[in-house]
Amino acid sequence: GAGVSQSPSNKVTEKGKDVELRCDPISGHTALYWYRQSLGQGLEFLIYFQGNSAPDKSGLPSDRFSAERTGGSVSTLTIQRTQQEDSAVYLCASSAQTGSYIDEQYFGPGTRLTVT
């Protein structure tokens, strides 16, 4: 079956512009996660959606970052007034369930964001 897909694969934007990154999870997966991988850094958690519950936004680095998930499926991560330090690879993952030993996360190919 289809895996997690993300678009665009690459995005170059000017400092101060807004960007939207899209994630389409594996069909039937109720949990969706956004992570960020910066050069020289590990992956850091940004935000988590589970079903119709309120998302956990505790990992978002600033109020310029927001995300939504429509219809329990596709998610959009929005970064407003982009800064150069926002340059990173943004990875989306989905899983079938949480709180389970077998809750394996499957990752998309990522969106490489470059802020000039």
Place this chain on the structure above:
Amino acid sequence: KQEVTQIPAALSVPEGENLVLNCSFTDSAIYNLQWFRQDPGKGLTSLLLIQSSQREQTSGRLNASLDKSSGRSTLYIAASQPGDSATYLCAGKSGAGSYQLTFGKGTKLSVIP
């Protein structure tokens, strides 16, 4: 707060050699641990997931172990091949109520033909 460390940051081995990648974590109340592979410019491919009640998992030439008491996991790769060259990441999930993965910074493996 869970912290995950991977040492070394880079490893180079000749083709055919068996090798072990190391991962250590600070919170022994780990729920599961997942090993991933990342090729340059690509996303993460899940290799193995070990539940906290398990000691090891095997898939083909890969074997992952988990020792909660010592806070360590290892990924064993048998008969390495040039195609195994990639960055290997381990990530832990702590607690039943937790959902985010805490990642190490990875070990970049180069298998020399």
